[in-house]
Amino acid sequence: xxxxxxxxxxxxxxxxxxxxxxxxxxxxxxxxxxxxxxxxxxxxxxxxxxxxxxxxxxxxxxxxxxxxxxxxxxxxxxxxxxxxxxxxxxxxxxxxxxxxxxxxxxxxxxxxxxxxxxxxxxxxxxxxxxxxxxxxxxxxxxxxxxxxxxxxxxxxxxxxxxxxxxxxxxxxxxxxxxxxxxxxxxxxxxxxxxxxxxxxxxxxxxxxxxxxxxxxxxxxxxxxxxxxxxxxxxxxxxxxxxxxxxxxxxxxxxxxxxxxxxxxxxxxxxxxxxxxxxxxxxxxxxxxxxxxxxxxxxxxxxxxxxxxxxxxxxxxxxxxxxxxxxxxxxxxxxxxxxxxxxxxxxxxxxxxxxxxxxxxxxxxxxxxxxxxxxxxxxxxxxxxxxxxxxxxxxxxxxxxxxxxxxxxxxxxxxxxxxxxxxxxxxxxxxxxxxxxxxxxxxxxxxxxxxxxxxxxxxxxxxxxxxxxxxxxxxxxxxxxxxxxxxxxxxxxxxxxxxxxxxxxxxxxxxxxxxxxxxxxxxxxxxxxxxxxxxxxxxx
Amino acid sequence: xxxxxxxxxxxxxxxxxxxxxxxxxxxxxxxxxxxxxxxxxxxxxxxxxxxxxxxxxxxxxxxxxxxxxxxxxxxxxxxxxxxxxxxxxxxxxxxxxxxxxxxxxxxxxxxxxxxxxxxxxxxxxxxxxxxxxxxxxxxxxxxxxxxxxxxxxxxxxxxxxxxxxxxxxxxxxxxxxxxxxxxxxxxxxxxxxxxxxxxxxxxxxxxxxxxxxxxxxxxxxxxxxxxxxxxxxxxxxxxxxxxxxxxxxxxxxxxxxxxxxxxxxxxxxxxxxxxxxx
Numbered sequence: 065x066x067x068x069x070x071x072x073x074x075x076x077x078x079x080x081x082x083x084x085x086x087x088x089x090x091x092x093x094x095x096x097x098x099x100x101x102x103x104x105x106x107x108x109x110x111x112x113x114x115x116x117x118x119x120x121x122x123x124x125x126x127x128x129x130x131x132x133x134x135x136x137x138x139x140x141x142x143x144x145x146x147x148x149x150x151x152x153x154x155x156x157x158x159x160x161x162x163x164x165x166x167x168x169x170x171x172x173x174x175x176x177x178x179x180x181x182x183x184x185x186x187x188x189x190x191x192x193x194x195x196x197x198x199x200x201x202x203x204x205x206x207x208x209x210x211x212x213x214x215x216x217x218x219x220x221x222x223x224x225x226x227x228x229x230x231x232x233x234x235x236x237x238x239x240x241x242x243x244x245x246x247x248x249x250x251x252x253x254x255x256x257x258x259x260x261x262x263x264x265x266x267x268x269x270x271x272x273x274x275x276x277x278x279x280x281x282x283x284x285x286x287x288x289x290x291x292x293x294x295x296x297x298x299x300x301x302x303x304x305x306x307x308x309x310x311x312x313x314x315x316x317x318x319x320x321x322x323x324x325x326x327x328x329x330x331x332x333x334x335x336x337x338x339x340x341x342x343x344x345x346x347x348x349x350x351x352x353x354x355x356x357x358x359x360x361x362x363x364x365x366x367x368x369x370x371x372x373x374x375x376x377x378x379x380x381x382x383x384x385x386x387x388x389x390x391x392x393x394x395x396x397x398x399x400x401x402x403x404x405x406x407x408x409x410x411x412x413x414x415x416x417x418x419x420x421x422x423x424x425x426x427x428x429x430x431x432x433x434x435x436x437x438x439x440x441x442x443x444x445x446x447x448x449x450x451x452x453x454x455x456x457x458x459x460x461x462x463x464x465x466x467x468x469x470x471x472x473x474x475x476x477x478x479x480x481x482x483x484x485x486x487x488x489x490x491x492x493x494x495x496x497x498x499x500x501x502x503x504x505x506x507x508x509x510x511x512x513x514x515x516x517x518x519x520x521x522x523x524x525x526x527x528x529x530x531x532x533x534x535x536x537x538x539x540x541x542x543x544x545x546x547x548x549x550x551x552x553x554x555x556x557x558x559x560x561x562x563x564x565x566x567x568x569x570x571x572x573x574x575x576x577x578x579x580x581x582x583x584x585x586x587x588x589x590x591x592x593x594x595x596x597x598x599x600x601x602x603x
Numbered sequence: 604x605x606x607x608x609x610x611x612x613x614x615x616x617x618x619x620x621x622x623x624x625x626x627x628x629x630x631x632x633x634x635x636x637x638x639x640x641x642x643x644x645x646x647x648x649x650x651x652x653x654x655x656x657x658x659x660x661x662x663x664x665x666x667x668x669x670x671x672x673x674x675x676x677x678x679x680x681x682x683x684x685x686x687x688x689x690x691x692x693x694x695x696x697x698x699x700x701x702x703x704x705x706x707x708x709x710x711x712x713x714x715x716x717x718x719x720x721x722x723x724x725x726x727x728x729x730x731x732x733x734x735x736x737x738x739x740x741x742x743x744x745x746x747x748x749x750x751x752x753x754x755x756x757x758x759x760x761x762x763x764x765x766x767x768x769x770x771x772x773x774x775x776x777x778x779x780x781x782x783x784x785x786x787x788x789x790x791x792x793x794x795x796x797x798x799x800x801x802x803x804x805x806x807x808x809x810x811x812x813x814x815x816x817x818x819x820x821x822x823x824x825x826x827x828x829x830x831x832x833x834x835x836x837x838x839x840x841x842x843x844x845x846x847x848x849x850x851x852x853x854x855x856x857x858x859x860x861x862x863x864x865x866x867x868x869x870x871x872x873x874x875x876x877x878x879x880x881x
Contacts, residue, residue: 192642210878295736300840301841302841303845304838319841321666321841321842322841326844361704378647379645379647379667446822447822449838449841452827453666453667454669455827456645456827456828457645457647457667458641459828460645470825470826471827471828472740472826473738473740473822473826473827474739474740475736475822477736478736478739482737482739545754585827
């Protein structure tokens with residue numbers, strides 16, 4: 065077909081180049097209309113099964129990864145983390161910031177064909193605010209005074225006071241009024257059998273084994289190219305890797321060791337692409353401030369100085385992490401560069417402990433005060449090897465100070481219910497994933513320090529409380545940066561946590577999936593545009 | 604007793620088992636002397652972590668740069684002591700209930716046997732998992748829980764022996780002479796019922812060690828960083844295709860130890876059974 069090929073008998077016929085140009089133009093047009101091909105399935109592995117598919121009642125990441133496929137919210141974040149409309153086409157914010165009017169897309173239908181209207185919006189936010197439903201996120205919506213339907217596609221939110229995170233918080237997923245009206249959400253079968261308006265529809269859920277989602281051909285953006293989304297429950301990362309290597313799953317988050325030593329082979333590279341980006345999540349050691357041992361700030365600071373973050377990042381993540389000093393994401397301006405870093409300093413740690421009265425007076429190698437040895441339990445959850453490794457290293461580092469630490473690794477469900485929720489612990493290793501908005505009321509405000517609340521270390525600081533409240537009322541970005549920088553600096557100074565690191569996410573995905581474009585938002589934001597070439601379809 | 608010793612030496616399987624068990628005992632007893640390194644000493648430098656067996660580290664190193672040989676040696680202490688304490692608890696409960704049930708018979712027997720049947724209905728491993736999930740993981744709990752859940756078989760064995768032995772002339776004679784129930788049961792009958800108890804003890808030891816390894820593997824037994832064979836394998840599974848020594852060495856140790864207890868148990872059963880005597 066190459067017309068420049070010598071001796072090609074057709075090369076002199078002038079019609080041919082025109083045809084080729086025409087064909088090229090046609091192909092270009094076709095390419096813009098069909099970015100991909102339909103078919104195939106995307107199989108993921110998950111450490112834990114989903115719990116409940118009512119989006120605003122579930123708190124675990126497995127459930128959220130599924131509800132995110134089935135439901136949509138009013139707003140969402142684009143790939144550069146700007147807030148854009150999802151179910152809402154556009155919105156107006158009133159001068160005083162107290163009223164937000166949303167104009168909905170008119171072509172959105174629930175999976176049963178009913179149109180999505182403002183009645184569903186009103187129903188969802190009333191359900192979130194209904195104390196009977198005990199929605200765990202309710203503190204982010206308490207300032208909503210009313211949700212008023214103007215017409216089927218226009219709805220007005222009125223806040224009792226200006227609320228800066230409103231637009232991002234209003235992105236929570238919307239549920240159908242016509243299915244759920246009059247149901248008790250806490251016991252509804254909807255949590256196992258949901259109906260949404262999103263890109264995928266739940267086909268089958270076998271507990272602790274798998275969840276299968278089918279693509280929604282009438283999805284308002286466009287029909288997703290990948291026909292099925294499957295989440296398999298594989299509660300062990302070593303087993304997940306074996307499944308990945310043998311084609312049982314198409315993607316997983318790799319451990320640092322797997323990333324460095326198991327993905328280098330040509331065989332692996334020929335089958336998978338790997339993506340790394342800094343996770344919006346940090347690991348920390350938290351001290352129970354209600355425990356007399358940790359009520360002295362100098363003790364907490366000393367323990368922080370004794371932890372070598374670099375050693376932990378190298379030891380646990382093989383260097384794949386960034387040190388963390390406070391509760392905001394490092395790649396945002398809310399993260400203060402002036403906060404106390406707690407660079408490893410054993411001498412300073414011993415000095416602070418000495419000031420607090422802890423000395424090794426009986427010469428047994430363990431610090432003591434008033435005859436009692438410095439001894440406590442450090443707990444973390446089972447199934448997270450990174451946290452177990454952190455525990456091992458931190459224990460050794462504190463031992464060098466003369467602190468006797470016992471490690472206890474506890475199964476997840478009991479860990480949360482019996483230890484963390486009830487504040488029944490001394491020190492804990494855990495992690496937080498950070499939302500897009502810096503508002504940190506649920507973790508750091510003193511009113512969240514109740515049983516079952518997320519401020520389970522009981523951090524209470526009046527200045528921080530006031531700043532958090534001010535941050536919620538402030539719209540000016542520069543003013544908010546000042547507020548959150550200050551919160552960061554106070555928390556770092558008070559040292560209720562030893563902030564450890566932000567890990568890099570290390571994701572391997574089968575390279576038959578095309579259309580993946582890593583961005584600040586990660587990789588999953590454009591899943592409906594991913595596709596598989598017809599020749600490579602596996603399922 | 605001399606006869607028994609000869610039988611053991613004659614029986615190759617039993618001899619093998621006894622030698623291995625004795626070896627493990629010596630290792631556990633002299634762990635601080637035998638260990639070449641501190642089993643808890645971390646070394647996070649890249650050229651020390653996950654090193655294959657060498658002259659410096661004869662079993663290699665684990666992912667935290669700790670010496671595997673030293674960890675195995677200390678791990679033997681944990682495994683054996685868990686086995687023995689758990690079996691001691693089992694022995695006390697199992698023999699006492701078996702003696703009472705078999706000696707008194709009637710409604711006491713019915714009551715105890717129904718209790719045994721109820722206990723046997725529970726899948727033991729899951730029962731232990733559940734209890735440990737509630738109590739929180741700890742090696743003390745593991746010993747107690749294994750002991751408290753494994754006595755049923757022994758109770759049945761002892762009771763069965765007693766049912767026939769209490770009708771023997773010497774038992775009736777003792778009764779006629781006015782000996783107390785306690786004296787007849789424990790001084791006269793029990794010594795004659797000990798053969799199956801010995802067998803049961805050896806088999807249970809193997810079972811308890813295996814169970815402890817399983818629980819530690821699942822993170823419910825010995826807590827990190829204290830080494831036990833089970834939690835060494837648990838760490839090793841992440842590196843199963845690149846650092847074989849972390850799973851193969853503790854795996855083989857568990858296999859060898861448990862197998863030895865079973866061989867000895869089976870051998871004892873044959874040796875002590877009068878019907879099998881030539």
